[in-house]
Amino acid sequence: MDGFLEYVPGNSFLHRLNPVTKIAFAIMFAIACFCTGNLVFLCLMLALGLALAASCSMMRQTLGLMRAVLAFSLVLAVLLLLTTPKGDLLVELPWGYIGSDSILAAVVTVIRLEAAAIPLFLTFYVTKMTDLSNSFVKVLHVPYRYAFTFASTVHFIPVFMNDMRGIMEAQTARGVEFDQGGMVRKIRLMVPLCVPLLISSVRKTNSSAIAAEVRGFNLRTRESGYKRYPMTGADWAVIALGVVVLAAAIALSLL
Amino acid sequence: MIEFLDVHASYDGTTPILKGIDLTIEDGEFVAFVGTNGAGKSTAMRLVNGLLKPDRGAVLIDGVPTTQLKTSELARRVGFLFQNPDRQICSSTVRDELLFGFQAVGRLDDEARRRVDQIIEEFRFDGDADPFLLNRGTRQLLALASIVVLAPPVVVLDEPTTGLDFCECVKVMGIISQLHRAGTTVIMVCHDMEVVADFAERVVVMTDGRVVDQGPTFDVLRNRKTLDEADLVPPQMVDVSLLLPVMEPRFAGTSVATANTLAEMQAAIEDVAAGGAAAMAASEKDALDDVPFQGSERKER
Numbered sequence: 001m002d003g004f005l006e007y008v009p010g011n012s013f014l015h016r017l018n019p020v021t022k023i024a025f026a027i028m029f030a031i032a033c034f035c036t037g038n039l040v041f042l043c044l045m046l047a048l049g050l051a052l053a054a055s056c057s058m059m060r061q062t063l064g065l066m067r068a069v070l071a072f073s074l075v076l077a078v079l080l081l082l083t084t085p086k087g088d089l090l091v092e093l094p095w096g097y098i099g100s101d102s103i104l105a106a107v108v109t110v111i112r113l114e115a116a117a118i119p120l121f122l123t124f125y126v127t128k129m130t131d132l133s134n135s136f137v138k139v140l141h142v143p144y145r146y147a148f149t150f151a152s153t154v155h156f157i158p159v160f161m162n163d164m165r166g167i168m169e170a171q172t173a174r175g176v177e178f179d180q181g182g183m184v185r186k187i188r189l190m191v192p193l194c195v196p197l198l199i200s201s202v203r204k205t206n207s208s209a210i211a212a213e214v215r216g217f218n219l220r221t222r223e224s225g226y227k228r229y230p231m232t233g234a235d236w237a238v239i240a241l242g243v244v245v246l247a248a249a250i251a252l253s254l255l
Numbered sequence: 256m257i258e259f260l261d262v263h264a265s266y267d268g269t270t271p272i273l274k275g276i277d278l279t280i281e282d283g284e285f286v287a288f289v290g291t292n293g294a295g296k297s298t299a300m301r302l303v304n305g306l307l308k309p310d311r312g313a314v315l316i317d318g319v320p321t322t323q324l325k326t327s328e329l330a331r332r333v334g335f336l337f338q339n340p341d342r343q344i345c346s347s348t349v350r351d352e353l354l355f356g357f358q359a360v361g362r363l364d365d366e367a368r369r370r371v372d373q374i375i376e377e378f379r380f381d382g383d384a385d386p387f388l389l390n391r392g393t394r395q396l397l398a399l400a401s402i403v404v405l406a407p408p409v410v411v412l413d414e415p416t417t418g419l420d421f422c423e424c425v426k427v428m429g430i431i432s433q434l435h436r437a438g439t440t441v442i443m444v445c446h447d448m449e450v451v452a453d454f455a456e457r458v459v460v461m462t463d464g465r466v467v468d469q470g471p472t473f474d475v476l477r478n479r480k481t482l483d484e485a486d487l488v489p490p491q492m493v494d495v496s497l498l499l500p501v502m503e504p505r506f507a508g509t510s511v512a513t514a515n516t517l518a519e520m521q522a523a524i525e526d527v528a529a530g531g532a533a534a535m536a537a538s539e540k541d542a543l544d545d546v547p548f549q550g551s552e553r554k555e556r
């Protein structure tokens with residue numbers, strides 16, 4: 001059972017990169033996707049993202065996440081379709097029309113979101129959370145306090161999902177039928193679950209704060225981490241690739 | 256009646272957790288499941304009330320496969336106490352928490368309210384207390400009460416006494432054995448072999464997704480070979496009762512080695528021991544009579 005955005009052990013090229021490089025590349029990649037609406041460029045980016053996923057054999061996880069992103073971006077795309085009348089008239093609507101360019105915009109939105117999301121998600125799959133936060137402290141001199149907050153927030157996501165599953169199971173055992181009825185009914189059934197989830201979250205957060213405190217959280221400095229995170233030639237090469245991609249996107253948008 | 260027919264089960268459809276389980280649990284039985292952590296006991300419990308469906312084989316409740324029963328129907332037939340009571344508690348007062356089960360199965364009526372008041376009385380709860388502010392043991396009791404109140408014909412308990420102190424444990428087990436005496440089928444996962452010996456009628460030993468031994472409680476507890484294989488340690492009394500007849504011939508042939516409750520076992524050992532003590536006292540007396548001088552001198556002091 002692999003969790004959502006949880007580290008998958010491995011020794012691929014991406015696994016071995018410096019965590020800072022991975023994040024930097026993912027962010028540049030995402031910005032590049034939002035800089036241009038060039039469909040060909042976005043498709044190339046999508047292909048590059050998938051190639052990266054394949055290179056660390058993370059295809060299954062990536063496809064799963066792409067499905068989730070697709071659901072979300074489709075909603076946006078439909079909204080765009082109905083609200084931005086552009087190009088040649090195709091369908092008449094009471095408040096405007098759907099044009100050929102509206103369809104193009106909708107397609108661009110879907111591909112853009114998919115392409116931008118892949119490297120970001122991938123980063124979490126090929127990087128241990130502790131490495132990510134420690135390298136931020138070491139390489140980028142981010143205060144440990146913030147890095148820790150970020151790391152523990154992300155760390156708690158699978159824990160909460162596990163809690164949620166346990167709570168739903170407990171309610172099912174008491175006869176609450178999550179598997180039947182429409183959306184509204186389901187949401188109404190979910191409400192009682194929020195209470196135990198909230199309680200268990202507060203308890204967990206509280207106890208991990210106390211645990212961090214008694215283990216000398218306040219004494220920790222940038223030098224406390226044992227592991228070093230050197231930037232290698234490969235790291236600089238990847239960052240250079242990121243810069244090139246970003247520059248290309250900006251150039252395309254200015255043309 | 257609950258039947259496991261060659262049940263294979265997994266969480267993700269690929270990693271088998273249960274690997275072929277055959278079991279029958281009759282109405283009104285008290286069955287304990289024992290085994291090390293990860294043996295698949297909780298998974299087996301999930302199958303009983305249909306939270307998990309078998310990949311292969313079938314789990315039948317009164318002859319109906321769990322796959323054909325609706326969630327609310329299953330909940331009516333099988334009450335389930337989870338190891339962690341905080342996962343099920345979801346209301347802001349004890350009374351609402353007890354009513355929640357009726358609401359979930361669509362039976363929230365005056366009869367239900369009467370039952371709830373009766374249970375609050377019986378368990379000595381404060382009906383208006385906030386469940387989340389109660390201590391661990393009381394929360395566990397509340398979780399148990401919210402099942403008892405629905406009076407299901409079968410209750411499944413996953414480690415009901417883990418993490419409780421002795422008093423709380425006695426309280427919880429008292430309620431469970433009361434349920435059992437009233438005719439409820441009790442299926443319990445338990446790590447405390449003393450509790451198992453005290454309450455269960457039948458024990459099922461699981462290792463690595465398989466049932467390796469099952470039978471009347473004391474037959475299983477006396478079978479040291481399989482218990483050792485399953486990394487389980489029976490109550491000391493059972494060990495003593497196995498050792499005594501080997502070490503001391505006077506115990507052979509008495510009910511020490513065949514008793515079926517801890518109390519019976521203890522009584523049998525005490526019986527033999529008392530007989531032995533009397534014999535010893537008599538022989539000591541004879542020995543003293545042979546030395547009159549020492550005896551009379553002692554008396555003078």
Ligand SMILES: Nc1ncnc2c1ncn2[C@@H]1O[C@H](COP(=O)(O)OP(=O)(O)O)[C@@H](O)[C@H]1O
Nearest residue numbers: 001266272290291292293294295296297298299
């Ligand atoms: N929700 C779950 N998803 C995936 N695997 C699980 C889940 N729950 C338990 N397991 C696995 O199933 C196996 C048996 O677990 P479980 O039935 O809880 O054992 P027991 O209760 O005997 O300690 C363990 O190896 C555990 O890792």
Ligand SMILES: [Mg+2]
Nearest residue numbers: 296297298413
């Ligand atoms: Mg368990």
